Amino acid sequence: MTTKILALGDALGNLAHFGLMLGQRFDSVDVPLLIEGLEFEAFIVDEGIRQ
Template structure:
């Protein structure tokens, strides 16, 4: 059993919201539920989130999409790579989260208990 964690972190690298997806699902499927009801100025994401539907949703909200275009995109879209460098906060969050063995090896059998452990670990990381 594999589980994909799609996380939304704030400008300080602290967990704001997360969503668990089956391992075979694409990352961009989890973007819309994560952003629902949240006010953002910019979304910094990797190439896995590069799709027209997400970009249109962000434009409608007045948010900036800082997502590098995929290599197979017919018409390249510009990306602010100076702002994209701040994506390391998300990578640092996942790196710190994997220090908790229970999360890295997914000891919990249910999604509810697994997400609760992620929130608990994120709370611990925020208090450091």
């Protein structure tokens, strides 16, 4: 079993939102719930390991 850690931070690196999800679940299922209602000036993504 694997777990994905989702974290959103502000411009200063402070944690704004945090979530855990099943590793086998598609990001498109839980990420929209995590960012709903937020406004972004920039969006930085860590793609991790590409397979």
